[in-house]
Amino acid sequence: MSDADEAIVARDLIKTFTVARKHEGRFAGLRSLLDPVFEKRTVVDRLTMSVARGELVALLGPNGAGKSTSIKMLTGVLTPTAGEVYVNGRVPYRDRVANARSIGAVFGQKTQLWWDLPARQSFALLRDIFDVSNALYDRQLADFDAILELSEYWDTPVRNLSLGQRVRCEMAAAMLHDPPIVFLDEPTIGMDVVVKEQTREFLRAQVQERGRTIVLTTHDMTEVARLCERVLLINHGRLMFDGTLDELKAEHGSRPHVNVTFAQPVPVVELTGARVVSHDGMRAVLAPEGVTTSEDVVRALISRFPVVNIGVEETNLEDLMRDVYLSKLAAAPSNATRPA
Amino acid sequence: MTSIALPDAGRRRPHRSWRLLRVGVLNERAFRIRLIIAPMMMAVQLYLYDRLWTAVFQHTSKAAGLTLKQTLTYSLMALLMGRIRWNARTINVRDSIPIAVREGTIVYWFLRPISPGRFYMWRQSGDVLYGGAWALLGYAVLLAGGVIDPPHGATGAVVFAVSLALGQVVLYYLGQIVDVAMFWMLSNNGLARMYYFVQDLLSGVFVPLPFMPAVMLAFATWLPFSSGVNVPLSLYVGRIPVSHAPAQLALQLFWCAVLALVTRFMWQRASHRVTVQGG
Numbered sequence: 001m002s003d004a005d006e007a008i009v010a011r012d013l014i015k016t017f018t019v020a021r022k023h024e025g026r027f028a029g030l031r032s033l034l035d036p037v038f039e040k041r042t043v044v045d046r047l048t049m050s051v052a053r054g055e056l057v058a059l060l061g062p063n064g065a066g067k068s069t070s071i072k073m074l075t076g077v078l079t080p081t082a083g084e085v086y087v088n089g090r091v092p093y094r095d096r097v098a099n100a101r102s103i104g105a106v107f108g109q110k111t112q113l114w115w116d117l118p119a120r121q122s123f124a125l126l127r128d129i130f131d132v133s134n135a136l137y138d139r140q141l142a143d144f145d146a147i148l149e150l151s152e153y154w155d156t157p158v159r160n161l162s163l164g165q166r167v168r169c170e171m172a173a174a175m176l177h178d179p180p181i182v183f184l185d186e187p188t189i190g191m192d193v194v195v196k197e198q199t200r201e202f203l204r205a206q207v208q209e210r211g212r213t214i215v216l217t218t219h220d221m222t223e224v225a226r227l228c229e230r231v232l233l234i235n236h237g238r239l240m241f242d243g244t245l246d247e248l249k250a251e252h253g254s255r256p257h258v259n260v261t262f263a264q265p266v267p268v269v270e271l272t273g274a275r276v277v278s279h280d281g282m283r284a285v286l287a288p289e290g291v292t293t294s295e296d297v298v299r300a301l302i303s304r305f306p307v308v309n310i311g312v313e314e315t316n317l318e319d320l321m322r323d324v325y326l327s328k329l330a331a332a333p334s335n336a337t338r339p340a
Numbered sequence: 341m342t343s344i345a346l347p348d349a350g351r352r353r354p355h356r357s358w359r360l361l362r363v364g365v366l367n368e369r370a371f372r373i374r375l376i377i378a379p380m381m382m383a384v385q386l387y388l389y390d391r392l393w394t395a396v397f398q399h400t401s402k403a404a405g406l407t408l409k410q411t412l413t414y415s416l417m418a419l420l421m422g423r424i425r426w427n428a429r430t431i432n433v434r435d436s437i438p439i440a441v442r443e444g445t446i447v448y449w450f451l452r453p454i455s456p457g458r459f460y461m462w463r464q465s466g467d468v469l470y471g472g473a474w475a476l477l478g479y480a481v482l483l484a485g486g487v488i489d490p491p492h493g494a495t496g497a498v499v500f501a502v503s504l505a506l507g508q509v510v511l512y513y514l515g516q517i518v519d520v521a522m523f524w525m526l527s528n529n530g531l532a533r534m535y536y537f538v539q540d541l542l543s544g545v546f547v548p549l550p551f552m553p554a555v556m557l558a559f560a561t562w563l564p565f566s567s568g569v570n571v572p573l574s575l576y577v578g579r580i581p582v583s584h585a586p587a588q589l590a591l592q593l594f595w596c597a598v599l600a601l602v603t604r605f606m607w608q609r610a611s612h613r614v615t616v617q618g619g
Contacts, residue, residue, distance in 0.1 A: 128356035
């Protein structure tokens with residue numbers, strides 16, 4: 001795939017900040033003021049990645065991994081210290097004005113809406129700033145309203161909106177000018193489940209019906225599982241994994257568990273190809289090992305024990321990510337390559 | 341992507357600058373109490389200054405080369421001129437640079453097809469026009485009440501208007517330097533407070549510059565602050581004759597040009613060192 005086919009291309013992207021290091025010991029505050037010591041801190045370290053047009057990609061990583069800084073370089077807000085970046089075929093930080101027309105962004109904890117004005121006035125302001133035609137503006141608002149129910153509260157000053165209402169308005173504001181590429185930095189943080197689902201439906205529609213490319217950073221693994229075809233895992237500013245969630249599970253050895261309840265206490269549960277995770281007589285949890293599948297374990301349990309209830313529990317994604325983050329913290333491999 | 345034809349024929353939209361100009365007024369309208377407080381505050385300030393200068397001139401007809409009426413005209417109009425940029429320099433407005441940098445929302449200034457400098461200019465211009473409307477109202481009331489002198493003829497009025505406009509441009513650029521410094525300092529409250537005190541003192545808002553000690557007056561004259569308030573008001577009250585106006589206007593233009601270059605350079609540098617606070 002050539003660069004022209006990609007919505008986003010980053011090669012060996014580096015971002016280094018100069019930060020003041022605090023003195024220690026006596027009069028540390030005064031010494032820091034009079035004799036500041038600066039040090040370089042690399043937040044993004046040779047990040048190489050690409051995103052195809054129309055893809056919805058999750059950019060994952062623990063706090064401080066460099067996700068937000070990467071997003072800010074991809075949007076053109078931050079200038080990389082080194083490396084190449086192209087968004088919609090353009091170097092975003094060199095031509096910010098032109099770049100702005102082809103991207104939209106939501107930074108979950110920061111509002112781009114005018115705080116004291118009704119959300120609809122912010123939309124109108126953005127319409128004028130982006131020079132959106134009346135026809136497109138009307139259509140966009142109608143489409144967004146159909147899913148996000150904006151009209152219920154868009155005449156309320158932004159300062160009086162709930163978090164969920166505000167973030168839905170932020171989504172609409174970011175896409176009013178119909179950008180082909182959208183960056184969402186933790187957009188659903190603090191939302192309740194109903195609003196989250198509404199937001200996911202909106203994002204799905206933007207990708208499937210409008211063909212937008214979306215890069216999403218989130219800590220909500222349910223969101224990732226329901227929305228994203230591809231996962232990019234970043235830690236210490238470096239790309240640690242690039243692939244599907246299933247590939248991540250497979251690479252990390254994550255397997256489903258089989259939960260079983262017996263009709264009467266069973267003193268010992270032993271099956272070839274399965275590890276007993278827990279067992280208390282009436283109930284047991286087993287994990288398939290090696291080539292054994294969960295279906296093999298279910299069949300073996302039913303044939304050998306008085307089973308009254310049995311089920312396969314998929315991997316808990318939160319636990320999976322915790323394990324992945326911890327293992328990736330320990331190891332510091334080079335940039336991953338995207339699977340073919 | 342299909343496009344749905346919606347009935348927008350005949351719906352004409354003003355240029356985006358018009359909507360950006362209006363933001364300041366809309367913000368004020370969102371808090372109606374401000375529309376009551378603004379004229380009250382202005383009336384109290386003008387009344388107190390009127391009483392103060394009247395008391396100062398109780399035993400003398402002239403001070404620092406100015407009569408009471410000239411002093412009142414200078415001083416009260418200086419207060420009104422301070423009102424012009426009142427909202428533009430309020431550092432707690434959420435879409436001001438200091439707050440935007442501190443809260444990280446500055447990120448959106450760089451994600452719009454309008455440069456941050458231009459966006460800043462339109463927002464500031466709107467605030468200045470809004471403040472200017474209040475100042476004009478106050479001026480009309482003072483003039484109608486005979487508290488201040490009218491301008492010296494049509495020429496005097498035109499010269500004053502041009503000088504006032506140039507003075508506002510100088511103050512706009514000076515304020516912008518303080519605001520854009522936020523990109524380096526990340527917190528400029530102290531700088532802003534100090535700057536606005538110095539600006540008001542050395543431009544003639546607090547006290548007419550002719551009342552300053554000679555050394556301070558010379559110092560103030562060599563700095564751009566004087567171009568903001570003292571020059572237009574000195575032309576208005578006749579302390580600077582209209583025949584000397586070209587030199588004064590040229591000096592104001594000089595400061596406009598220098599400060600425009602400085603702010604342009606600062607914006608260029610600032611855009612390379614945007615720091616987004618708060619993740």
